[in-house]
Amino acid sequence: MADGMVSDAPVPDYSEDGVDLTLIRWMLSLTPAERLIFLEERINEILAIRELNAAD
Amino acid sequence: MQPTKLVATLGIFHENAVEFILVGGLAAVLNGAPIQTYDVDLVYSREPRNIERLLIVLDSIDAIFRMQPERRLKPAMSHLVGSGHLNLLTRYGPVDLLATIGNGLSYQDLLSHSAEMDIGQGIRIRVLDLETLISIKEQLAGEKDVAVLPVLRQTLRETRKK
Numbered sequence: 001m002a003d004g005m006v007s008d009a010p011v012p013d014y015s016e017d018g019v020d021l022t023l024i025r026w027m028l029s030l031t032p033a034e035r036l037i038f039l040e041e042r043i044n045e046i047l048a049i050r051e052l053n054a055a056d
Numbered sequence: 057m058q059p060t061k062l063v064a065t066l067g068i069f070h071e072n073a074v075e076f077i078l079v080g081g082l083a084a085v086l087n088g089a090p091i092q093t094y095d096v097d098l099v100y101s102r103e104p105r106n107i108e109r110l111l112i113v114l115d116s117i118d119a120i121f122r123m124q125p126e127r128r129l130k131p132a133m134s135h136l137v138g139s140g141h142l143n144l145l146t147r148y149g150p151v152d153l154l155a156t157i158g159n160g161l162s163y164q165d166l167l168s169h170s171a172e173m174d175i176g177q178g179i180r181i182r183v184l185d186l187e188t189l190i191s192i193k194e195q196l197a198g199e200k201d202v203a204v205l206p207v208l209r210q211t212l213r214e215t216r217k218k
Binding site for chain 1: 061063085092094175183206210211
């Protein structure tokens with residue numbers, strides 16, 4: 001493709017080995033600080049749910 | 057169980073001028089890889105002054121060895137000067153202190169493969185780059201390492217497109 005031309009080919013959502021590329025692109029759209037906060041919140045939510053169900 | 061405090065954990069090492077490089081799953085996340093991880097893996101400088109600073113921080117966050125937590129064994133200077141891994145539990149969550157990773161790569165070896173990142177609240181830390189993380193996981197080739205490699209490789213490819 002010549003420089004400056006935009007490809008009409010669809011951007012794949014998954015790689016050939018099954019990796020969700022949309023999730024990677026979303027993560028890359030965040031700053032490192034935002035990625036860290038997101039992970040911290042997710043971990044704490046998961047731990048809270050596990051604790052709620054620990055007695056079961 | 058207390059909430060995990062990733063920013064606070066990294067912040068206290070930073071505030072006390074501990075020289076470290078963030079590696080492992082959290083480094084992968086900060087480089088943009090969408091993976092889940094629970095611990096903080098740090099490769100630290102084994103310079104005597106740094107180990108002194110590290111011990112002060114570990115004491116302030118109530119660090120104990122994760123193995124047999126009921127014994128509440130605290131890490132000491134003798135543990136930190138060695139070349140092993142210290143798997144610790146702190147009041148901010150799990151922290152793994154690593155003297156070396158991969159084929160004996162130390163803090164000094166990894167410095168040129170790391171970059172400073174702003175993680176908010178005025179905290180800047182050194183984070184291992186994705187290329188080196190992938191290379192180390194390829195060398196280790198453990199099940200856990202191999203499982204995450206496709207996501208890391210695709211993240212690197214997407215990063216290079218940006």
